[in-house]
Amino acid sequence: MVCLTACSGDKPEATTAPRVVDAPTRPVQLREVIECRSFPAQVESQNSVTLASKVAGTVEAVTAREGDLLRAGQPIMRIDDKDLTSQEQGLKANRQQVLQEKQALAARATLARTTMGRMGKLLAQHAVSQEDYDKAKAEYDALSRQVEAATAQEAATVSKLGELAALRAYTRITAPFDGILARRYVDQGAFVTAGSPLALVDEATGGFELTAQVDESLLSELRQGQPLVAVIPSLSHEPFAATVAAIVGRVDPASRTFKLKCAIPATIPGAGGPPRAGMFGRVFVPARKAHKLLLPETCLVRRGDLPTVMVAGGDGILHFRVVKTGASYLAAEFHGQTYLTDSEAFDVPGRERFVDVLSGLAPDEAVACDAKATLRDGDRLAGAATK
16 A cells, blocks of 8 residues: 555656757848850960961971960071072172173163264364254263163062061061960971961960850840959969950851850969969850749758758757758859859859758748757757747
8 A cells, every 4th residue: 555655646747958959150141143055165375376387388497385474575486598599699690790780781871872972062163963963962861761671670670579578587486575476377397378477476464365166045135344253273263253345247058156255364263373364264154033932052952852951940949850952053242243153164162152042931031050960850050049
């Protein structure tokens, strides 16, 4: 009886306190964003010159290699000018001959003029006939014309010598400005024809552009000076703001694209050096504006195939919720605008990705984000007020 009496009575209810977790929260924001399309691009120099020669000949010597930094006037290669030298020697000999003939004709013309003067005096005294005077005058006129012809022939020879001197300058291929020898089309010993390209020089101190072939559907959406987002992965994975420098409106009928040129800023974030012509890059062209409910990808937890989140209530209690998500994006902020792209061009470890929440969350709701901790429904956030 004593034992039964001791076991009687109401038992107290067992209460379990919620687990307190320390996890950061992120608000879900409805933001106006600019969705971009990604296009491959190539770095090009704003000032790039292809050098050629006006004469044909054999490349006699090459004094610069591809990639060399050149100063203005520095020689790159030399073309054989033996043909020009032989022509020059022939013209000089012809000029000398013309000079000697001109001197002889001038002497004869002087004598003819003296003879004509004497014949004129004798004609006045009726010592000679009019025919003799006319013969003397005709001789003087003929010699004078021959002197003038010799003078013209000498001038033509001098002009040809000047032309050869100008052509000789084209056998010495030099840098037109301070730049980099980007490409050399011929090597020593090669025979080149007049007008064939010999070397490509990019200006070292000039600016650079990103050139891309963009889909024709975006032609009406672009304008000169419009801000864009670009990246050059070999220099830095950090995106940078670029501007539209030129739009070549002619559409390529084969690819249905047009050429877009974007000016590269003087300083690229995180770049270890200046850009070089030929580098690969990407241009992110705005396609449309939209409002999206963006959530950091680290705030999502996969439960099987279902994306879930832990929503923090006003009392700090976490509530389990299943959400529906759309595409995953990388975001870049420039000039107060958010640019989104699904490209992996500047996706590096540590860079935050965002997902588009289609349903399951409302704007400004707070979501607990801690990829290292296991959060459960009913957990309380540390520091939250208790009732």
